[in-house]
Amino acid sequence: MIGSGAVIYSGAKIGDNFRSGHNILIRENSGIGNSVLVGTNSVIDGECQTGITIGEGAVVAAGSVVTKDVPPYKVVMGVPARVVKDAPREEIVH
Numbered sequence: 001m002i003g004s005g006a007v008i009y010s011g012a013k014i015g016d017n018f019r020s021g022h023n024i025l026i027r028e029n030s031g032i033g034n035s036v037l038v039g040t041n042s043v044i045d046g047e048c049q050t051g052i053t054i055g056e057g058a059v060v061a062a063g064s065v066v067t068k069d070v071p072p073y074k075v076v077m078g079v080p081a082r083v084v085k086d087a088p089r090e091e092i093v094h
Contacts, residue, residue: 021062059087
């Protein structure tokens with residue numbers, strides 16, 4: 001499910017069971033894994049040539065700006081986003 005006001009550039013790859021809040025931005029060449037949650041007003045903004053990879057089961061907190069790859073099953077937050085804890089695997093919808 002993708003929230004209203006989302007902007008997803010051409011070339012971005014979105015996995016299964018992706019969920020997002022409203023007003024997100026995902027730049028070109030980014031890869032979003034399965035069962036990823038991206039919070040409202042977040043930006044996935046890597047370099048145009050390489051993009052950003054968000055690993056399976058990762059959670060991006062609302063208002064975050066992701067500028068580096070996110071490992072699977074991690075929670076990131078902040079500007080720029082950084083890993084703050086492990087994502088609870090038993091709560092991830094597959």
